[in-house]
Amino acid sequence: MDFFVGGVARGLHLLVGFDPEVYAIAWLSLRVSLAAVALAALAAVPLGLLIGQNEFPGKRLLVVVFNTLLALPTVVVGLVVYGLLSHRGPLGGLELLYTPSAMVLAQAVLAFPLITALVLAAVTTLDSRVAPTALTLGATRFQAAWAVLSEARFAVLAALAAGFGRVITEVGAAIMVGGNIRHYTRTFTTAIALETSKGDFAQGMALGIFLLVLALAVNLAIHHLQMRWR
Amino acid sequence: MAEPLFSLRGVVKRFQGQEALNIERLDFAVGQTTAVEGPNGAGKTTLLQILALLLAPDQGRLFYAGQEVTHAGVHLTTLRREITLVAQQAYLFDASVLRNVAYGLRLRGVGRAERGQRAEAALTQVGLASFGPRRARRLSGGEMQRVALARALVLRPRSLLLDEPFANLDAESSAVFERVIAGLPAQGCTVILVSHAREQAHRLAQRVVALERGRLVT
Numbered sequence: 001m002d003f004f005v006g007g008v009a010r011g012l013h014l015l016v017g018f019d020p021e022v023y024a025i026a027w028l029s030l031r032v033s034l035a036a037v038a039l040a041a042l043a044a045v046p047l048g049l050l051i052g053q054n055e056f057p058g059k060r061l062l063v064v065v066f067n068t069l070l071a072l073p074t075v076v077v078g079l080v081v082y083g084l085l086s087h088r089g090p091l092g093g094l095e096l097l098y099t100p101s102a103m104v105l106a107q108a109v110l111a112f113p114l115i116t117a118l119v120l121a122a123v124t125t126l127d128s129r130v131a132p133t134a135l136t137l138g139a140t141r142f143q144a145a146w147a148v149l150s151e152a153r154f155a156v157l158a159a160l161a162a163g164f165g166r167v168i169t170e171v172g173a174a175i176m177v178g179g180n181i182r183h184y185t186r187t188f189t190t191a192i193a194l195e196t197s198k199g200d201f202a203q204g205m206a207l208g209i210f211l212l213v214l215a216l217a218v219n220l221a222i223h224h225l226q227m228r229w230r
Numbered sequence: 231m232a233e234p235l236f237s238l239r240g241v242v243k244r245f246q247g248q249e250a251l252n253i254e255r256l257d258f259a260v261g262q263t264t265a266v267e268g269p270n271g272a273g274k275t276t277l278l279q280i281l282a283l284l285l286a287p288d289q290g291r292l293f294y295a296g297q298e299v300t301h302a303g304v305h306l307t308t309l310r311r312e313i314t315l316v317a318q319q320a321y322l323f324d325a326s327v328l329r330n331v332a333y334g335l336r337l338r339g340v341g342r343a344e345r346g347q348r349a350e351a352a353l354t355q356v357g358l359a360s361f362g363p364r365r366a367r368r369l370s371g372g373e374m375q376r377v378a379l380a381r382a383l384v385l386r387p388r389s390l391l392l393d394e395p396f397a398n399l400d401a402e403s404s405a406v407f408e409r410v411i412a413g414l415p416a417q418g419c420t421v422i423l424v425s426h427a428r429e430q431a432h433r434l435a436q437r438v439v440a441l442e443r444g445r446l447v448t
Contacts, residue, residue: 129321136282137334137381138311151324 007205014206015213021183022207026214029187032100033168034218036107037115037160044112044163045156048119049145053131063120069113078176081106085177098179103187106173111163118162122155123148154226161222168215188214234293235260235389235420236281241290243276243444250276251444253290258389263411263421265435267428273444274424275318278391281422282315295388311338314387318394320378327353327369327377328362334385352384353377357406372403379410389420396427408434 014022051062083089085097085105096102126148134147149156171189178185180194188211195204234257243251251273258264258281266274279285280292286301293299294309314334322330331349340348353359356376361369366377375395382390395407411434414421425431432438440447 127321129317130323132284133317133321133323134333135284135310136313136315138307138314138337138385140307140337143337147323 003201004205006202008209010202011206011209015210022210024183025186025188025191025207026210028100028185029168029189029211030214030218032103032174032187033107033164035104036167037111037163039104039108040111040115040163041160044115045119045149045159046145048116048159049123049149051116052120052123052126053145053148063117066113066117066120070117072110072113074110074170074172075176077106077110078173081109081173082176097177098181098185100178100185102177103174103185106177107167107170110170110173111167114166115159115163118159119152119156122152122159126152153229157222157226161219164218165215168211168218233260233296234258235295236422237293238280239291239293241280241287241292243273243280243285243287249444251280251287253277253444253446256439256446258420258422259437260420261415261418262437263415263423263435264437264439265431266422266424266439266441267426267431268441268447271443272441274441275393276444277441278315278393278422278424281389282313282391283310284315311385312388313391314382314385314389315391316375316378316382316393316395318397320375320381322366322369322374322377324367325365326362327358327364327366330366330377331362331381331384334381338385348384349380352380355383355410356380357402370400371398372400375399376403376406379407383410386417387419389422390414392421392423392425394425395423396425396430404430 051059051066081102082097084091085094085102086092087097096105130148130151131144134144139147169189171193174180174185174187175190175193178187178190180186180190186194188207192204192207192211195201195207236256236258238253238256240255241251241253242249266277268274276285280287283294283299283301283306291298294313297309299306299309323333328346328349331352332345335345335348350359350362353361356379358373358376358380361373361377366374369377379395390411392411395411396404399407408430411421411423415436421434423431423434
């Protein structure tokens with residue numbers, strides 16, 4: 001029990017004490033995860049919209065594929081991205097392995113099916129009159145698609161929030177392609193894994209609390225946006 | 231007959247192999263109001279959607295102002311910006327009434343000040359002068375239809391297509407629709423309305439066209 005009490009106390013101490021190393025870890029975690037969500041969203045949002053708004057042969061199968069990819073293990077993603085970025089891999093020449101960029105890439109791969117599936121679901125359940133209404137009022141195809149996204153904005157933001165939640169909490173891919181290098185690629189989750197393996201449970205706990213506070217702050221920001229757009 | 235705005239020649243539309251519309255020849259004159267009658271499933275809404283360029287015919291040719299619409303070569307958005315459809319249960323965006331009415335103007339790049347003025351004028355025209363800041367989704371059914379009408383009128387379309395404009399309307403909204411539609415031909419607007427409200431449709435239309443099982447009844 002002392003573990004927990006000590007962990008919570010240290011967590012709060014780290015939070016209010018502005019420990020530079022912990023804040024650097026927090027900043028890197030936030031940066032990597034936000035960049036990964038942004039990168040994934042660039043492809044996932046238009047794709048979810050495209051699949052959701054159109055009928056074509058094989059659509060159901062594609063939806064099943066994306067729903068299956070929701071269960072994609074993070075270590076598998078880590079393994080594939082590691083294979084791509086390693087010296088012998090097709091992208092080895094970019095020398096991205098064990099850099100924050102590699103972590104962004106891996107986490108983007110992880111967030112991509114989740115955001116796609118959630119945007120697809122949001123767009124599919126949206127009123128089917130949105131796009132025709134926009135078109136009859138003079139919208140181009142692109143403007144009509146934007147109207148659909150705009151009408152589904154709460155669900156799209158929720159999809160981005162879910163994507164962020166998925167990547168900021170994952171450890172497998174980040175540790176495999178990032179390498180958990182101190183002051184460079186160490187994020188909250190990789191640091192927690194390290195502290196726990198070292199037996200410093202309280203420190204791990206403290207970092208976990210800090211991670212939750214960070215996730216809460218990001219979700220509060222998203223919630224604020226949703227309320228503003230209401 | 232004056233120069234037609236729309237001309238249909240051998241237009242056929244099928245849904246899942248079932249013929250929904252088959253029109254050998256039909257013209258709609260510029261500035262004329264035409265009522266399209268027929269029982270449910272006669273193909274009236276399909277006809278309106280083809281005229282609104284939302285649906286492409288499977289067969290046949292559609293001409294707009296003398297120009298053939300092929301859905302492939304012609305830039306549809308340019309043509310659609312002259313034609314506006316008000317659906318039977320119009321969809322209003324999850325935004326304010328003013329934003330809904332100004333939507334089409336924004337798409338056309340009309341400046342903010344002019345957008346506001348024109349939207350307010352259109353709302354006044356449909357008897358909803360002070361409704362601009364309200365949430366569109368919180369209005370009554372009749373008020374929502376009037377907002378949809380204002381959203382179409384503000385664009386000053388060459389052609390206004392109305393799908394069952396009098397269905398489920400309260401007396402006040404119905405009177406507004408009738409007054410507005412009656413004034414459109416004088417502005418050169420070609421009105422095509424599909425309606426079960428026979429009396430109102432006949433009062434407004436210079437011409438009545440009947441459809442049955444997708445075909446014209448003469």
